[in-house]
Amino acid sequence: MAYFDAASAAPLHPVARQALLAALDEGWADPARLYREGRRARLLLDAAREAAAEAVRCRPDELVFTSSGTRAVHTGVAGALAGRRRIGRHLIVSAVEHSSVLHAARTHEADGGAVTEVPVGRTGAVDPAAYGSALRPDTALACLQSANHEVGTEQPVGAVGEACRAAGVPLLVDAAQSLGWGPVEGDWSLLAASAHKWGGPPGVGLLAVRKGVRFAPGGPADERESGRAAGFENIPAIVAAAASLRAVRAEAAAEAGRLRELTARIRTRVPRLVPDVEVVGDPDRRLPGVVTFSCLYVDGETLLHELDRAGFSVSSGSSCTSSTLTPSHVLRAMGVLSEGNVRVSLPPGTPGDEVERFLAVLPEAVAGVREKLGAPAAAPGTAPARDELVVDALGRRCPIPVIELAKVIGDVPVGGTVRVLADDEAARLDIPAWCEMRGQEYVGEEAADGGAAYVVRRIS
Amino acid sequence: MAYFDAASAAPLHPVARQALLAALDEGWADPARLYREGRRARLLLDAAREAAAEAVRCRPDELVFTSSGTRAVHTGVAGALAGRRRIGRHLIVSAVEHSSVLHAARTHEADGGAVTEVPVGRTGAVDPAAYGSALRPDTALACLQSANHEVGTEQPVGAVGEACRAAGVPLLVDAAQSLGWGPVEGDWSLLAASAHKWGGPPGVGLLAVRKGVRFAPGGPADERESGRAAGFENIPAIVAAAASLRAVRAEAAAEAGRLRELTARIRTRVPRLVPDVEVVGDPDRRLPGVVTFSCLYVDGETLLHELDRAGFSVSSGSSCTSSTLTPSHVLRAMGVLSEGNVRVSLPPGTPGDEVERFLAVLPEAVAGVREKLGAPAAAPGTAPARDELVVDALGRRCPIPVIELAKVIGDVPVGGTVRVLADDEAARLDIPAWCEMRGQEYVGEEAADGGAAYVVRRIS
Numbered sequence: 001m002a003y004f005d006a007a008s009a010a011p012l013h014p015v016a017r018q019a020l021l022a023a024l025d026e027g028w029a030d031p032a033r034l035y036r037e038g039r040r041a042r043l044l045l046d047a048a049r050e051a052a053a054e055a056v057r058c059r060p061d062e063l064v065f066t067s068s069g070t071r072a073v074h075t076g077v078a079g080a081l082a083g084r085r086r087i088g089r090h091l092i093v094s095a096v097e098h099s100s101v102l103h104a105a106r107t108h109e110a111d112g113g114a115v116t117e118v119p120v121g122r123t124g125a126v127d128p129a130a131y132g133s134a135l136r137p138d139t140a141l142a143c144l145q146s147a148n149h150e151v152g153t154e155q156p157v158g159a160v161g162e163a164c165r166a167a168g169v170p171l172l173v174d175a176a177q178s179l180g181w182g183p184v185e186g187d188w189s190l191l192a193a194s195a196h197k198w199g200g201p202p203g204v205g206l207l208a209v210r211k212g213v214r215f216a217p218g219g220p221a222d223e224r225e226s227g228r229a230a231g232f233e234n235i236p237a238i239v240a241a242a243a244s245l246r247a248v249r250a251e252a253a254a255e256a257g258r259l260r261e262l263t264a265r266i267r268t269r270v271p272r273l274v275p276d277v278e279v280v281g282d283p284d285r286r287l288p289g290v291v292t293f294s295c296l297y298v299d300g301e302t303l304l305h306e307l308d309r310a311g312f313s314v315s316s317g318s319s320c321t322s323s324t325l326t327p328s329h330v331l332r333a334m335g336v337l338s339e340g341n342v343r344v345s346l347p348p349g350t351p352g353d354e355v356e357r358f359l360a361v362l363p364e365a366v367a368g369v370r371e372k373l374g375a376p377a378a379a380p381g382t383a384p385a386r387d388e389l390v391v392d393a394l395g396r397r398c399p400i401p402v403i404e405l406a407k408v409i410g411d412v413p414v415g416g417t418v419r420v421l422a423d424d425e426a427a428r429l430d431i432p433a434w435c436e437m438r439g440q441e442y443v444g445e446e447a448a449d450g451g452a453a454y455v456v457r458r459i460s
Numbered sequence: 461m462a463y464f465d466a467a468s469a470a471p472l473h474p475v476a477r478q479a480l481l482a483a484l485d486e487g488w489a490d491p492a493r494l495y496r497e498g499r500r501a502r503l504l505l506d507a508a509r510e511a512a513a514e515a516v517r518c519r520p521d522e523l524v525f526t527s528s529g530t531r532a533v534h535t536g537v538a539g540a541l542a543g544r545r546r547i548g549r550h551l552i553v554s555a556v557e558h559s560s561v562l563h564a565a566r567t568h569e570a571d572g573g574a575v576t577e578v579p580v581g582r583t584g585a586v587d588p589a590a591y592g593s594a595l596r597p598d599t600a601l602a603c604l605q606s607a608n609h610e611v612g613t614e615q616p617v618g619a620v621g622e623a624c625r626a627a628g629v630p631l632l633v634d635a636a637q638s639l640g641w642g643p644v645e646g647d648w649s650l651l652a653a654s655a656h657k658w659g660g661p662p663g664v665g666l667l668a669v670r671k672g673v674r675f676a677p678g679g680p681a682d683e684r685e686s687g688r689a690a691g692f693e694n695i696p697a698i699v700a701a702a703a704s705l706r707a708v709r710a711e712a713a714a715e716a717g718r719l720r721e722l723t724a725r726i727r728t729r730v731p732r733l734v735p736d737v738e739v740v741g742d743p744d745r746r747l748p749g750v751v752t753f754s755c756l757y758v759d760g761e762t763l764l765h766e767l768d769r770a771g772f773s774v775s776s777g778s779s780c781t782s783s784t785l786t787p788s789h790v791l792r793a794m795g796v797l798s799e800g801n802v803r804v805s806l807p808p809g810t811p812g813d814e815v816e817r818f819l820a821v822l823p824e825a826v827a828g829v830r831e832k833l834g835a836p837a838a839a840p841g842t843a844p845a846r847d848e849l850v851v852d853a854l855g856r857r858c859p860i861p862v863i864e865l866a867k868v869i870g871d872v873p874v875g876g877t878v879r880v881l882a883d884d885e886a887a888r889l890d891i892p893a894w895c896e897m898r899g900q901e902y903v904g905e906e907a908a909d910g911g912a913a914y915v916v917r918r919i920s
Contacts, residue, residue, distance in 0.1 A: 001496070003495075003497055005495070009488060009490050011488050012485075012488055021481075024477060024661070028472055028656070028662065029465075029468070029469050029471075030465070030469050033773070034761070034764050034768065035465070035764065035767075035768045035772075035773035036461070036768060036773065037465075038773070067528065067663065067691060068690070068691025069692070070682060070690050070691035070692065074679060074680050099682075100680065100690070103680035103682065106680065106681065107679065196692060201694075201697075202694040202696065203663040203697055205691070219534060219567065220534050220560065220563035220564045220566065220567045221563045221566065221567075222530060223783060230530050230531060230534060230560070231527060231530035231531050232469065232656060232662050234662040234663035234697075235662065236662065237661075237663055237694075304495065305494065307495075308495045312495075313489075313493070314495070321494065323683065
């Protein structure tokens with residue numbers, strides 16, 4: 001069995017487990033109490049805060065522990081927006097932030113605030129100049145992840161931080177994916193992260209707010225954690241989180257090099273081993289352990305099941321694997337293929353031969369899914385050519401619309417068009433992506449009864 | 461060492477520890493994922509929810525896990541108020557709720573809502589008729605704890621639940637102190653609790669919302685826990701919480717009887733062993749393990765330190781032990797003495813001889829503190845009597861104003877008065893309480909330069 005979904009959650013680091021066990025015995029009492037069990041708990045909490053602050057590179061009194069990374073983001077965004085309400089109600093986020101940031105932005109909008117979503121390029125990174133030009137006199141807060149959770153692309157936090165600093169706008173960095181690898185460089189004002197991403201236990205997030213940043217915590221008052229995280233402190237888990245952060249940092253440089261080589265293997269070899277694959281995300285500026293690719297004519301959920309049967313746990317941004325049946329907002333923002341999407345995120349310690357085994361089983365798994373779905377053979381058909389064809393894929397889920405398109409494109413002459421009727425949201429992303437991969441022209445989308453018509457011109 | 465503060469936090473139950481360890485290995489993955497680690501985590505989460513729901517006596521799909529009891533209360537209050545906003549914006553709470561409920565009520569008020577605080581009697585219980593008469597056509601939610609966390613008094617949840625049901629108003633019960641002992645009887649609509657109160661790990665609260673109760677979760681959207689508890693589920697802790705709830709319930713009947721006998725010993729014997737003590741809370745309708753008393757002429761913080769040195773960890777509602785330097789709102793609402801306050805809350809398993817040892821060291825600890833503070837001797841002074849005396853205790857913290865009052869009351873003739881000038885908030889509660897205990901007449905409070913004048917007439 002190989003678990004390749006560290007970007008969702010990492011198994012508990014041995015150091016975290018040990019620290020958790022010790023702290024369950026020593027740190028269960030209320031740290032606000034004056035008796036010895038309380039004082040002992042307080043000491044553990046203070047030490048964990050110092051260790052975490054050192055790893056984050058902030059002062060201990062700038063850092064609080066929350067109950068999750070999501071909670072850290074929600075609290076950070078709401079607190080910074082409320083603290084700067086007099087300056088304005090404009091919030092900037094990138095289009096590829098974690099859902100916790102985007103949901104916080106939706107809440108702000110529903111509450112009458114303004115939100116600018118900065119687009120990303122095809123690699124998933126924002127352009128610092130474009131981000132900077134979104135800054136306005138009424139901007140209360142800007143948010144940017146340190147690296148993307150789905151495709152691994154690192155964001156230009158340093159350059160964006162400079163632009164924000166120049167404009168006097170605080171920058172909140174969601175460092176959930178990168179904090180285990182190293183501190184966030186550059187000029188951030190708020191930082192959020194999640195312990196279970198670096199091998200700490202679930203139930204611990206952290207939120208750092210630099211001194212001098214205006215911050216007004218929302219919700220009912222609570223004395224704990226400087227009023228920024230209500231509820232009894234989860235000290236055993238906090239202690240384990242801090243201990244494991246320190247432990248993974250000690251191994252980070254060596255392990256990053258090793259995982260980077262393994263993911264580079266996947267990046268290079270998957271397109272050779274599997275036809276019709278698009279590897280997405282920045283090839284260089286990326287997280288060490290994450291690599292993402294999409295396979296034409298493949299249904300993501302079925303591929304995940306096949307890989308699970310073969311002993312590999314990976315995740316997917318395909319629409320069929322989400323409860324909303326829409327493709328991942330990250331892939332959509334990048335404008336890349338979403339069907340047959342696979343994210344491999346290697347936990348530290350992954351042995352090279354597991355990656356080799358993955359590369360060995362992947363081609364057959366993909367071929368099996370394609371066969372079941374009746375994907376087109378490599379050579380186009382040779383039926384008599386007609387100038388325009390219509391494919392009716394209404395009511396059919398991706399990748400079927402793309403498969404049907406691929407089957408008939410050879411039936412029109414060069415210069416002829418295929419109109420694909422589809423009502424699956426993913427088609428809007430995947431038909432243009434198919435055209436780009438296949439060297440065909442995507443003419444555009446037209447309204448059609450019961451869905452949309454996507455028009456493709458054959459040019460090769 | 462004896463830890464007598466189970467009402468703050470209980471040490472981890474052995475069953476919880478075992479379950480936590482097992483679930484750290486099996487339940488660390490994302491339960492929303494389709495691969496085996498995710499499915500395994502989902503199974504554990506589902507099983508924990510079923511076990512907890514059975515203990516609460518609700519349906520599994522009515523129960524979600526939150527990150528703390530405080531969070532369960534905040535979410536429950538806000539969600540019920542938002543869900544019934546069209547009906548009205550009136551909220552009812554008792555005056556002795558946990559601070560999480562009262563803080564949620566303050567937030568609702570700050571947001572333009574109306575709040576009625578139902579008073580309690582001298583035992584700390586609300587009168588069901590008085591509670592019922594607070595119900596209005598625009599009441600959106602009523603809150604009542606199952607039992608008080610500071611004095612152990614059980615609330616008439618059954619009778620209040622009937623009144624609420626008749627008025628069509630949902631009742632939220634904060635069951636934090638009692639859920640380990642048994643399900644909440646009666647007709648509640650929402651229920652909140654906290655695992656670390658019953659020997660579960662920190663980091664787990666639970667919120668039950670009966671089907672049919674209008675509920676609109678606030679804050680940014682999140683798919684987890686039916687949209688009622690944002691952030692990655694803390695499955696190992698949830699599993700441990702459910703397992704320990706089941707375990708303490710299995711032992712509850714026997715253990716309740718045993719602890720009830722031990723706390724009855726304290727209730728009976730402390731007033732015999734220590735002069736000038738008031739035992740507070742209902743003598744019969746009370747939690748098994750909680751007993752609270754206040755000692756005249758004693759500074760709570762110093763007494764806690766003395767008891768800690770003698771090996772006993774207890775808590776206190778005295779003003780000097782709170783960060784705000786005001787007495788506990790519970791003692792204030794009950795109108796009982798707050799100085800020298802001690803809450804003993806025995807964890808399950810407390811041996812009888814620890815209680816005996818406590819009873820052995822308490823008198824000396826109290827006497828030591830009184831001596832240091834120069835508390836009055838039993839016999840009043842015999843100085844020539846004057847009709848009116850003024851004691852200037854401005855700038856001095858409780859119990860000094862009460863001590864000074866007690867020292868001079870014998871210096872005025874029967875019928876004469878003593879005016880105590882004080883600026884410590886606790887005097888407002890403790891001087892009338894002293895009069896009641898001492899059989900003197902509390903005349904009232906007058907404004908005075910730099911504080912207040914509390915007027916006492918000697919009548920015995």
